[in-house]
Amino acid sequence: MSAAPITGGCLCGRIHYTIDRPPRIVCHCHCRMCQLAGGALFLTWATFDASAFQLTAGRPAINESSATGRRHFCADCGTPLMMTSTDDPLKVDVTLASLDEPDRFRVGHNIWVGSRRDASKGFDAELPSHLGEPDE
Ligand SMILES: [Zn+2]
Numbered sequence: 001m002s003a004a005p006i007t008g009g010c011l012c013g014r015i016h017y018t019i020d021r022p023p024r025i026v027c028h029c030h031c032r033m034c035q036l037a038g039g040a041l042f043l044t045w046a047t048f049d050a051s052a053f054q055l056t057a058g059r060p061a062i063n064e065s066s067a068t069g070r071r072h073f074c075a076d077c078g079t080p081l082m083m084t085s086t087d088d089p090l091k092v093d094v095t096l097a098s099l100d101e102p103d104r105f106r107v108g109h110n111i112w113v114g115s116r117r118d119a120s121k122g123f124d125a126e127l128p129s130h131l132g133e134p135d136e
């Protein structure tokens with residue numbers, strides 16, 4: 001895997017980030033909260049060490065989407081960017097689609113498939129599916 005920095009940001013360009021290590025795991029999340037937060041059938045998350053992640057421009061707004069979950073998004077254009085948890089401050093989930101090169105990493109899992117929508121049931125169906133979070 002290339003050691004080139006991983007970069008990304010939002011639709012309007014106000015927020016940019018850089019990441020200096022490859023993801024631990026990449027998952028399509030079919031949970032209901034991701035569906036609503038993304039306005040999409042699922043969100044695809046790349047999970048990184050929090051210490052590898054750095055904002056280089058702008059500052060996302062934060063939605064407390066659960067007791068421990070924090071969804072970081074651009075308040076100007078709405079792009080969902082990151083997810084953090086007060087339970088595990090050592091990791092950060094980043095939306096794969098917000099990377100400048102989303103094709104650089106392979107998706108490995110479908111998670112929270114109990115709320116997977118009919119319209120996406122055939123998508124990447126060969127990947128392992130989990131009712132919750134997989135072991136990393
Ligand atoms: Zn933006």
Ligand SMILES: [Zn+2]
Pocket residue numbers: 029030031032033034035112
């Ligand atoms: Zn989710």
